[in-house]
Amino acid sequence: MKTALRFINAEMKKAGIDYHFQKNRKPKATYPYFVGELVPADPVTEDGRKEFTLILDGFNRESPQTEGTLLELFAEAEKIEEHFPRWRGWPQCLETRQLRSFIAAASRKSPGMSSCRRYGSI
Numbered sequence: 001m002k003t004a005l006r007f008i009n010a011e012m013k014k015a016g017i018d019y020h021f022q023k024n025r026k027p028k029a030t031y032p033y034f035v036g037e038l039v040p041a042d043p044v045t046e047d048g049r050k051e052f053t054l055i056l057d058g059f060n061r062e063s064p065q066t067e068g069t070l071l072e073l074f075a076e077a078e079k080i081e082e083h084f085p086r087w088r089g090w091p092q093c094l095e096t097r098q099l100r101s102f103i104a105a106a107s108r109k110s111p112g113m114s115s116c117r118r119y120g121s122i
Contacts, residue, residue: 004052012034017080019035019036022035022036035057039054039055058073
């Protein structure tokens with residue numbers, strides 16, 4: 001699993017996305033940024049294959065780097081959608097494991113923080 005998470009991290013950097021796993025640990029956040037959460041999926045096959053969904057939440061607020069608009073956050077989300085194929089997936093062999101990454105859905109969520117725009121479920 002660590003290999004797959006390292007792959008996602010590297011690909012997000014290639015796409016120019018400020019990505020963090022589980023929590024943004026920067027002393028001072030720079031906006032916009034995305035945080036990933038790994039959720040196990042119920043197995044649908046008998047071969048013991050494990051599947052996980054990486055849910056991304058994007059955050060933006062007014063700062064020296066950004067105006068804090070939802071449009072800016074959508075522009076960052078489009079970079080992710082362009083980098084990762086939508087439905088057919090992007091198969092990768094990582095060491096002895098296989099990974100297929102793709103975008104399944106995108107939606108706007110109401111912000112959890114007063115002045116922060118949130119974009120999630122990518």
